[in-house]
Amino acid sequence: MKTLSRIYTVLVFAFLYAPIIVLIVFSFNLSSSTIVFDGFSLQWYKALIKDGNTLRALYNTIILAVSSSIIATILGTSAAVGIEKYKKSAFRSTIIGVTNVPMMNPEIVTGISMMLLFVFIGRALRIESVLGFGTLLIAHVTFNLPYVILTVLPKLRQTDKNLSEAALDLGCTPLASFFKVVLPSIMPAIITGLIMAFTLSLDDFIISYFTSGPGFQTLPIAIFSMTKKRIKPDMYALSALIFVSILVLLILYNSIQIKSEKKPDKE
């Protein structure tokens, strides 16, 4: 039984990670063959660095992910605080339901509807080529928002209601009590929401595809447009780099969490 379960575990991990391992291995291939490994080389990484277009797209993606996740986190946290204040449960669950719609909605529907809205407004305001960084940012903030609300809200519900009362009691104004007491106690959830929003934004293709213009391309869109031609191994190199950086981010985040959980009993 034990060996069986071990084999099963190995199989699961193999299926999960085999594609990525293959990708990483072939990103170091000497030739551009996808079948034969001709020898180790860093040439595709060199090619990648020289490729201005791809780097430009990578830079765009990161700028977009950082700004949209920060905006979504600020808006989402404020929204969660507001929702938590409502005592009437019917009204509250309606609000939560409405904010969750963008998450449930198929991305393609969100993408097309947003494009339509942006173009419509653009026409109305007589702006040429309205699609670009601005529209992408709005779209990314929109689909990130419910994830932030959804991570912050439970934490907010968990925190002791008396905490903010205790701060008021000791002379804090209501605003100061929020920043000095409530915010620090929900910070872990806010950071989780931020990281989630960041990776979602980094990852998004469908919505970005519809809401971006020729002037501002994100990495997933740039790669997709390359697939119309033959894909070169420098894309393997890029994917490998992204995978490794996400992995590092994840490990870093987890170790921070473990550390903060351990902290109480350490002293």
Add this chain to the structure above:
Amino acid sequence: MEQNVIIELKNISVAFGDNQVLKDLNLSIRDKEFITLLGPSGCGKTTTLRIIAGFMHPDEGDVIFEGKKINSIPPHKRHVNTIFQRYALFPHLNVYENVAFGLRIKKMPEKQIKEKVEEMLSIVNLKGFNKRSINSLSGGQQQRVAIARALAVDPKVLLLDEPLGALDLKLRKDMQVELKNIQQRLGITFIYVTHDQEEALSMSDTVVVMDGGVIQQIGTPIDIYNEPKNAFVADFIGESNIIDGIMREDYSVDFSGNNFKCLDSGFAKNEAVDVVVRPEDVDIVSPEKGMLTGIVTSVTFKGVHFEIIVDIKGFKWMIQTTDFHPEGVEIGLFIEPDAIHIMKKSEYSGMFGDYSSFSEEFDELSVLDEEAE
């Protein structure tokens, strides 16, 4: 007496929807006194405390602090501080920073803050705990930090909401003594909320017994225990046998088919009354010498004494005695005039004071219920 009233509640009423939590409550609290609001859960005692702190606003009535109406003053501008039931310490700050919190809000210079925090920590016996994180402390230590934090800002009145509820019995007793000491040393008014009658009696200068949003009785612990106003107070404070009686004339009452001398007067002739006899005030004698006789139906060993239930003409009495009397034996009861307390009939008459349904289990269940809230 009037001059040193620090807080006055006038005609306070509060309702949550259809639920009337406080009904026309009037209460004066004197400066430097230790006053306890005592009652079962849902009696409105915590609501009263939250109104004084400013976390809740009464639907009707006024809150007066040192002669000034403070109804519309927000909590952070009131000179009262609260110790919450679950302490509400700030988990992201260490002990020192928790205690310093209110002082930093006041923008006190760092040097003074340090002195004040050290002073407060030594008052609550937590010297050297400065750098400890809140989560590493035991319940009793957290309790002390909460006290130090509230006292650091020099409140005129300290509000305590069942502060010892989460501690175990032994620690609770120690903290009772300590709280009383702190109160006397610093000369601060304490308004203490509890459902534990023993705690209320042993700590307070004044006890306010509440039920159903109404004050049932205000008095010193001795008054409340010896001269309860109605069956609710008699039953809630300690154990009581409450028997229907008829006042024949001043100093003479009939109950359980017998006439007794008592010390009470001022009732109408032949007025129906509630008679209270505390279980520890009954002497057990031989059946022939007894004013009343009955059969022992159960015996429970309580350590200091035995608690026995005696059936007298269908009414079950509780009696505490240091002598053992086995079940089924007939005994006589002797009741001195000063052991009898007469109360006017009230809405609570007939609801309490009969031990026929008494069992240990019921007691424990009701304690659990209260803790669950």
